[in-house]
Amino acid sequence: MTQTDTAATRAWVVHPDIPGDADARDPAYALEEAVALAHALPGLQVCGSNVVRLRQPHPGTLFSKGKLQELQALIEAEEVELLLVDGPVTPVQQRNLEKDLKVKLLDRTGLILEIFSDRAATREGVLQVEMAALSYQRTRLVRAWTHLERQRGGLGFVGGPGETQIEADRRAIDEQLVRLKRQLEKVVKTRSLHRAARAKVPFPIVALVGYTNAGKSTLFNRMTGADVMAKDMLFATLDPTMRKIELPGNGPEVILSDTVGFISNLPTELVAAFRATLEEVTAADLIVHVRDISHPESEEQAADVAAILESLGVQKEVPQIELWNKIDRVETEARLVLENRAGRSDNVYLMSAVTGEGIGDVVEAIKEEIAGVTSVEVLHLGFDDGRRRAWLFEKGLVEDEAQDEDGYHLTVRWNARQAAQFEAI
Incomplete structure (x- = not known):
């Protein structure tokens, strides 16, 4: 045992499998994700994990008396110091479990909060x-x-x-x-000012989204040459990272944004707290959904991402492309099936952010979508339309301007969102 292991807190991960739970996933995969969450928190040594099947949750202790005895024996045998329960635990249940099992306990929300606090x-x-x-x-x-x-006591100044x-x-x-x-x-006000400053620069925003550990940061690093933390670890990226890049092959300049990874059953406290961070996605001209296609529950993860995007108010008209990442981890036979499926779709691309396979196709797809996002138009404004003319210049949308006796003729390059904003003025 290394010195690090000696200093680490010995933890055990439990996934309660409750029949009839509408949001329930395959318990084996759910436990695997919970263990990955535990590994994402420094200072823990995960010494084991198991699924505990419950007929129904006990209101006072979550687990039945028999399951508690089994857990107690396991905790003593493995010298466990921290029990991680992959699910919600009420305050009363936590108090009773810590008292009965004589260990510290964290539920799923508490663990994710610890990870976020560290990152x-x-x-x-x-x-x-x-x-x-x-x-x-x-x-x-x-x-x-x-x-x-x-x-x-009633001292007045305290209570x-x-x-x-x-x-x-x-x-x-x-x-x-x-x-x-x-x-x-x-x-947030400072960040909104920064976003307003970016809005004046006519660079389309491309937002990378996806389930946590899908490979967004690895792709971001490959495309930008940045050094964003990219590990095979849940929640490796928390704060949004943005870089201006010029797409290869004389492509347009875009702002590429790497966002926090999504996860199923994200605690409600965190959904509210990170809404401002995820607002970057709502301002995107193109959403690039990165999926870990090698994961057994890739479809369920994609559904979670779609649900969160909808809850954020991301408009359906914002173009999206799907990147099926980690194709290098897929067996040959399964890969042929995926290639066939992707070939029948206009917006799906197979790739590996680690090996670089398929990156060229991805860049070309982004370039095509961005070209469709922005368009050039000639507008005619009268001399009394100074407010709208000033708005166009403020946003940096004017490429050329001519003037005659009827007013201004402006050549603008803009996207659909900016055109709609202009119409609303």
């Missing part, structure tokens, strides 16, 4: 994680520990007479949430 790099990302963590902690203040039940510790802690969290929200609003 957030930008000021905005850090603030969003802190807000999500506080929202999560607030739900845990349900008489989880006996010290929270005692009454506070009113008879205020319980739970109420005081909840109030402290609410006050901290208000402070964080104000800070985040300032950061």
Whole structure:
């Protein structure tokens, strides 16, 4: 055992398999993803995992008495210090499980929050994680520990007479949430100014989206020459990364955006907290959906991504292409089937971001879509239409302008979204 292993917390991953759960996935694949999540958090040594089938969740302990005894024996035998439960655990269940099993417990939401807290790099990302963590902690203040039940003294400046510790802690969290929200609003305002500045530059935005660990960052690095963290690890990228690149072969200049990976059953606290980050996707002229086509549940992952894009309000008219990544991991026979399927679709491309296979076709596809996204038009504006003329120049859309006795003749290059914005002025 290495020194790192000695210092690491010994963790065990459990996936509760509950029959009749509408959102249930294949338990084996769900457990595999949960173990990958655990490996994504530094300081943990995953010493094992298993699926626990439940007839129905026990309201007080989640697991039945028999399953608890099995878990207790396993925890003692493996010297487990942390139990990771791949699913929601109520505050009461957490308290009872930690008491009965004598180990620390994290549910799926708690684990993802820990990972996000470790990875957030930008000021905005850090603030969003802190807000999500506080929202999560607030739900845990349900008489989880006996010290929270005692009454506070009524000194006035701390809390009113008879205020319980739970109420005081909840109030402290609410006050901290208000402070964080104000800070985040300032950061978001700054970012919106940056986005407005980008909007003045007539470069189309190409957003890479996909399930976590689909290979977006590896593709981003290959196309931009950047050095974004790209590991075979869930949530390797958290904060959006953007680069201006010129597509090969005298292609147009575009802004390429690498976004946070999506995941099934993303905690509601995080969906709200990271909405601002994902707003970059809503501004995209082209969405490139990167899929790990070698994953057994690639179709289910693609459905999760589509659902999140819809929840973000991404318009259906925004063009999308699908990249079936990691084709180098697919066996020959299965690959032939995929090639046949992709060949029957206009917007699907096989590739490997690691080996570079298919990248040329991907670049050409992006160039074609971008060419379709922007168009050149000649507009005629009267002398009294100065506001709309100023807007066109402010956005950097004017390529040429001529003037006669009737007004201005402007040659503009724009996309459908900018044309619609102009019509609304």
